[in-house]
Amino acid sequence: MIEVVLGVSGGIAAYKACELLRLFTESGHRVRVVPTAAALKFVGAPTWAALSGQPVSTEVWDDVHEVPHVRIGKSADLVVVAPATADVLAKAATGQADDLLTNTLLTARCPVVYAPAMHTEMWEHPATVENVATLRRRGAIVIEPAVGRLTGVDTGKGRLPDPQAIFAVARGVLARPGQQPDLAGRHVVVTAGGTREPIDPVRFIGNRSSGKQGYAFARAAVARGARVTLVSANVALPDPAGTDVVRVGTTEELRQATLKAAEEADVVVMAAAPCDFRPAHYEAEKIKKKDGEDAPTLRLVANPDIAAELGARKRADQVLVAFAAxxxxxxxxxxxxxQKLLRKRADLIVVNEVGIDRTFGADDNAAIVLGAGIEPVQIGNRTKDDLAQAVLDLVSSRLSHICENG
Known part of the structure; x- marks a missing residue:
């Protein structure tokens, strides 16, 4: 059974950790909740004990004979701190250990995930920025906080991500036992969804892409320590934790957002399904059906090939992953x-068989990955999250090769 330590620090978002705890326990994990004294001001120890079925303490002086300040961290397979306040991030970065949680963080030799929650000014303060950078450099995964309503009337970046999204990151970490976050310090750009090309104010040309595979790539990249920009085209899915989401509608909007984000990216994963064509003319008013008249003819023109443009601009130290549906x-x-791999100058191309009730909108996927200098890699049917991890293994190998060869 996987042993998870859920650290809870003293922020108003502590109540959301109850839902995160439920997700872990219902998935069969054994969870030990280690709150700070301040966290108990928001959610009491009886709640944590009842939900986890484990004892709850904040002090190293409780049950001293069991040496909890050492044993809890050493026996954990994963530590998740949610919410992680600016205070806890500072203590973790500087190695302070004045309560059970900070002692646990010092003794843990397993992956550690921090889900920060604080006001925007605190998150953007140079001290917090340096502390986060320190933790990431040491191999910890610090999820970017969400943007939204904060305490009181304030709104901005600093909101605790949705518990489901934090849990998805944790699952991604647990999917790679014993492995370091190999994309730490990297910027990964992922595109997802399907573009829509308007015909008139109420109609458009589109495709069946749900965005699920692209979102799986975003979650997997966050779980491997990357900073992730997700360019999302017409997707009705919750934002993955730790991602900066840029919303677009048309292929041209997708193009502009992706080219901008890719300028400083280490990896670009083109999982979106851009429309290959758009109407040559946009009607400013709804096209009316008229009795006795034939339907109007819709003339199409080609959209730009975004992946090919990225390939033409690609730096020598950048990895481009294209897709072929x-x-x-x-x-x-x-x-x-x-042919697409060569034409787009991509490093890897993921080949999917698509169609009605196949790949688009499904939770599972299968693919063959082609790349220059490698044999085709067959990825059998599996969850889209698992497929994303398999492809990112190949991406990580490419990045390592680039580093080794200057």
Missing amino acids: ETAAEPVALANAR
């Missing part, structure tokens, strides 16, 4: 994908 049989699909 194919409906043809495998030999033809792979031949098409190899």
Whole structure:
């Protein structure tokens, strides 16, 4: 059974950690909640004990014979601190140990995930920025806080991400037992969803992409320590924790947002499904159906090839992952994908078989990954999160090769 330590520090968002605790326990994990004394001002010890089925303490002096300040951290498979206040981040970064939680953080040799929650000014303060950078440099995963309503009337960056989203990051970390966050310090840009090209104010050309695979890539990259920019086209999914989400509608909007984000990116994953064509003319008013008249003819023009443009601009130290959505049989699909790999100057191309009730909108996916200098990699049917991890393994290998060869 996986042993999880849930650290809870003294912020108003402490009540949300109850939901995170439930997600862990219902998934079969054994959870030991270690709150700070300030956290108990918001949610009492009886609540944590009842929900976890484990004893709750804030002090190293409780049950001293069991040496909890050492034992809890050493026996954990994962430590998650949610919410992580500016105070706890500072103590963790400077190695202070004045209560059970900070002692646990010093003795833990497993992955540690921090989910910060604080006011925007505190998050952006140079001291917090340096503390977060220190923790990340040491291998901890510090999730970027969400943007939204804070305490009182304030709004901004500093809100605790949704518990489901934090749990998704934790699952991503646990999916790679014993491995370091190999994308720490990297900036990963992921595109997701399907673009829409307006015909008139009420109609558009689109596709069946749900954005699930792109969002899975974003979650996986966060769990591996990356800073993630998610360019999202018409997706009805909750924002993955720790991502900066840029919302777009059309292919041109996707193009502009992606090219801008890619300028400083280490990795670009083009998981979105841009429309290949758009109407040559946009009607400012709804096109009316008129009795006795034939339907109007819709003339299309080609949209820009965003992946190819990224490939033409790609730096030598940057990895570009393109996608090929194919409906043809495998030999033809792979031949098409190899041509796309060369034309787009991508490092890797993920080949998906798509169609009605296949890949688009599904929770599972299968793919073949092609790349220059490697044999085709067959990724059998699995969850989209697992597929994203498998592809990012190949990306990480490419980045390591780039570093080794200057």
